[in-house]
Amino acid sequence: SQTIHQWPATLVQPVGSPLSLECTVEGTSNPNLYWYRQAAGRGLQLLFYSVGIGQISSEVPQNLSASRPQDRQFILSSKKLLLSDSGFYLCASGSLGVEAFFGQGTRLTVV
Amino acid sequence: QKEVEQDPGPLSVPEGAIVSLNCTYSNSAFQYFMWYRQYSRKGPELLMYTYSSGNKEDGRFTAQVDKSSKYISLFIRDSQPSDSATYLCAMSAGNYQLIWGAGTKLIIKP
Numbered sequence: 001s002q003t004i005h006q007w008p009a010t011l012v013q014p015v016g017s018p019l020s021l022e023c024t025v026e027g028t029s030n031p032n033l034y035w036y037r038q039a040a041g042r043g044l045q046l047l048f049y050s051v052g053i054g055q056i057s058s059e060v061p062q063n064l065s066a067s068r069p070q071d072r073q074f075i076l077s078s079k080k081l082l083l084s085d086s087g088f089y090l091c092a093s094g095s096l097g098v099e100a101f102f103g104q105g106t107r108l109t110v111v
Numbered sequence: 112q113k114e115v116e117q118d119p120g121p122l123s124v125p126e127g128a129i130v131s132l133n134c135t136y137s138n139s140a141f142q143y144f145m146w147y148r149q150y151s152r153k154g155p156e157l158l159m160y161t162y163s164s165g166n167k168e169d170g171r172f173t174a175q176v177d178k179s180s181k182y183i184s185l186f187i188r189d190s191q192p193s194d195s196a197t198y199l200c201a202m203s204a205g206n207y208q209l210i211w212g213a214g215t216k217l218i219i220k221p
Contacts, residue, residue: 004154032207043117043199043211044155051207059208090154100209102154 002027006091006103013110019064019078021106023091026072031093033074034100035066038088050074086110114138117200117212125220130187134200134212137181141202141210144176146185149197149214158198159185190219 003026013019025031032051036044046059048066056066063082067075074091086109094100117134124130132146142163147155159174161167161183167174173186183202187194200212 006154043115043213044201044209046208049207057207088152092154100157102156105152105154107152 002031002093002101004091004093004101004103006106008106009104010107011109013081013108015083015110016080019076019081019085019108021076021089021091021108023074023076023103024072025074025093028072028093030071032095033068034092034094035074035076036090036092038090038105040088044090048076081110083110114210115200115202115212118215119213121216121218123218123220124190126190126192128190128219130185130190130194130217130219132185132187132198132200132215132217134183134202135181136183136202136210138202138204138210139178139181140204142205143203144174144183145201145209146172146174147199147201149199151196155199192219192221195219 005024034049035047037047038044048056048058050056050068053068064078089106091103092100115134115136144161146159148158149155159172161174161176164176164178171188175184195218197214197216199214201209203209
């Protein structure tokens, strides 16, 4: 089965600072990769998905960007964080819309 | 109207009870239905996956899909305190995107 590695687990960043969250996948090749954000008490919001190296689709226009430099690496970035970027960020891997394996998440607090 | 509706709870039941968790949806194109369990401050983990209508059983867990009513359920038998978590339903039409419910917080009281 697949394993999703995601770090860091917790991050506190000041407004206006840059962000880089990394996700790597084990146990599969050429996975579909996803970045989600989860607000407290709410469902998951899809931010980006990727079906291959260099192929990124954005679901929500915002202050964030994603990149996939390697087959099993997915990076979420921001040049300048906003307060509204706070949340629980999850990386996932799976078949097209059928199921997904999740990492343990990064809790980001922008102060 | 949201595409997927799920009561946020919390739902509190005594240990050993049968738990029923539900989601309704509006998109008749959905073919894949999933239930995830999420413990506090952790990523979701896939519990059950069902294609189209019908029932699926795995140990103490049973997933039901009624496409005619656009209604899915997850039943937990002999509930345990370790089942306390947030349960998220998700569904898709087989394309890249899962549509998620908001999650139901379940509390099993010893």
